[in-house]
Amino acid sequence: MNYIAPLLIFIGTCILLLSVKPALLICKKDQRIGWRIVAALIIFFITLYIIYGSLLIANSFNILELLISPILLFGSLYVLLMTNLSLKSINKYHQAALSERYNALHDALTGLKNRQFMLNSMKAKIQADQSFALMLIDLDNFKHINDAFGHLAGDALLKAIATRMQAHTVNGTDLIRLGGDEFAVILPYQQYREINSCIKQLQSSIKKEFLVRGTVVHVQMSIGIACYPTQSSSITELIKCADLAMYEAKERRSSFCYYSSSYQQSTKQHLQLIDQIRNALDNDEFSLHYQPIFSLGSRAVYSVEALLRWQQADGSFISPSLFIPAAEKAGLISAITRQVINKALGQLASWQERELYTRLQINLSAHDLQGNEIIDYLSDQLELFNIDPQLIIIEITESAMMTDIQSAKTAIKALHKLGVTLCVDDFGAGFTSFTMLSDLPIRQIKIDRQYVLEMDSENNNFEIISSIAFLANRIKAHIVIEGIENEFQLNKLKSLDNVLAQGHYLSEPLCVETLENYLLKVEHQLAR
Ligand code: C2E
Ligand code: MG
Ligand code: MG
Numbered sequence: 377m378n379y380i381a382p383l384l385i386f387i388g389t390c391i392l393l394l395s396v397k398p399a400l401l402i403c404k405k406d407q408r409i410g411w412r413i414v415a416a417l418i419i420f421f422i423t424l425y426i427i428y429g430s431l432l433i434a435n436s437f438n439i440l441e442l443l444i445s446p447i448l449l450f451g452s453l454y455v456l457l458m459t460n461l462s463l464k465s466i467n468k469y470h471q472a473a474l475s476e477r478y479n480a481l482h483d484a485l486t487g488l489k490n491r492q493f494m495l496n497s498m499k500a501k502i503q504a505d506q507s508f509a510l511m512l513i514d515l516d517n518f519k520h521i522n523d524a525f526g527h528l529a530g531d532a533l534l535k536a537i538a539t540r541m542q543a544h545t546v547n548g549t550d551l552i553r554l555g556g557d558e559f560a561v562i563l564p565y566q567q568y569r570e571i572n573s574c575i576k577q578l579q580s581s582i583k584k585e586f587l588v589r590g591t592v593v594h595v596q597m598s599i600g601i602a603c604y605p606t607q608s609s610s611i612t613e614l615i616k617c618a619d620l621a622m623y624e625a626k627e628r629r630s631s632f633c634y635y636s637s638s639y640q641q642s643t644k645q646h647l648q649l650i651d652q653i654r655n656a657l658d659n660d661e662f663s664l665h666y667q668p669i670f671s672l673g674s675r676a677v678y679s680v681e682a683l684l685r686w687q688q689a690d691g692s693f694i695s696p697s698l699f700i701p702a703a704e705k706a707g708l709i710s711a712i713t714r715q716v717i718n719k720a721l722g723q724l725a726s727w728q729e730r731e732l733y734t735r736l737q738i739n740l741s742a743h744d745l746q747g748n749e750i751i752d753y754l755s756d757q758l759e760l761f762n763i764d765p766q767l768i769i770i771e772i773t774e775s776a777m778m779t780d781i782q783s784a785k786t787a788i789k790a791l792h793k794l795g796v797t798l799c800v801d802d803f804g805a806g807f808t809s810f811t812m813l814s815d816l817p818i819r820q821i822k823i824d825r826q827y828v829l830e831m832d833s834e835n836n837n838f839e840i841i842s843s844i845a846f847l848a849n850r851i852k853a854h855i856v857i858e859g860i861e862n863e864f865q866l867n868k869l870k871s872l873d874n875v876l877a878q879g880h881y882l883s884e885p886l887c888v889e890t891l892e893n894y895l896l897k898v899e900h901q902l903a904r
Pocket of ligand 2: 681739771801
């Protein structure tokens, strides 16, 4: 019996010794004073246990001392359990805090750093007065990938692109995903050539094709670059500068662009123009001119194309080629298109009342093809003015069709259902294939003006025009040749069958009164 009490104290001491390690680890992870007191107390108790144990061995002990020993043993067990469980909870808490911190600074899809990291990194570099380049990267036409293959495939491609770009960036460079198809790079540099070499690396990282759902896909990027401290020492300004440079790169269709202060000026002018367009819409400043389109064989007027005109206070006109793209970017185009449809159909109804019969061609923009708004409006207006849809030809440029192929196909089918005729404008300027056209109810193809403009004996533009005319005939579409400016061009094109013609040489776009007088003089029956 004599050995039981010292044995229990010995085991208790060993257990307390086992508690020292977790207690010290807790102190390392949690700096609170309470944990240090706990660790000190454990060591203090170990000393007490050793002294008490030695006393028990050296002296005989009574029943009370015998009863204290198991209590001390359980006390040490309690300490061991408490320190180990606390260490586990603290570890878990630390792990959660670490992954929260990681998530706060990293992108969930690609694992790259995120916008918050970019802001922190720029702030730190500005505080340390370290020169760096901020590059904003946007993948070109990535929307098409999502449209064609779905968002899951789009996400997988983004991951693959991120991995490749990561492998091509040197140490010390931050590669960031801002969201969607937008990335950024922060590159500390001493000389500009380091920036240029980083751009080359990024470009070569995506040069090799990617495979999306078994289809080979080539990816291109537009990069806008702004530098600290050259361009600005404010984070917001630097981002704005890199953003402007990136849009400039897109506009110029160049793969990268360094910020220049002139972009700020052009943005200011752009914003002013948008303001003026808004006012023009409110004040009904837009009007329409009409350019006759002739049947080349009979020389009768086949139709008239409504063309927007915006007259300024000094009598000059701002070209639609200038303000329509601006209105598209500012989301004002559908308001303009509605005014065009309303004015043009109203005009056609008024001509019909006066027995001036003609067909009417109306231009739509790429944005008008998204959703049903414009198609529904056209349908309502046709009903309102009691116009036969067969007299209306809707022109959609080839580039508008290519902006969002899926929306364009849906819109073209809906317009066809309405009974109007569809025309592809500026055909040949982009990459539409005849296979695609033959799948759609397109009944008119307007060859891009450039082919006629450059048509001479030196090149084979005439052969291209006649081949397009031949193919158009095969898909039962009329061919329209626009931009005829002289007799040489007209005579050359006369040899083609079944062709419609438009151009300054035949007639310029005319205001309503001039067109009415003109129609009264020339043959304008609905030529077939
Ligand atoms: P577009 O639809 O291809 O229209 C033909 C353009 O060529 C018109 O320019 C017309 O004035 C011009 N043109 C006609 N014959 C000749 C010629 O012999 N030589 C030359 N050099 N040009 C000729 P405009 O009126 O400045 O319109 C430019 C573009 O603006 C149009 O090209 C069309 O894309 C767009 N646009 C015009 N009106 C509207 C509209 O109501 N809605 C939309 N969405 N776009 C419009
Ligand atoms: Mg047109
Ligand atoms: Mg055209």
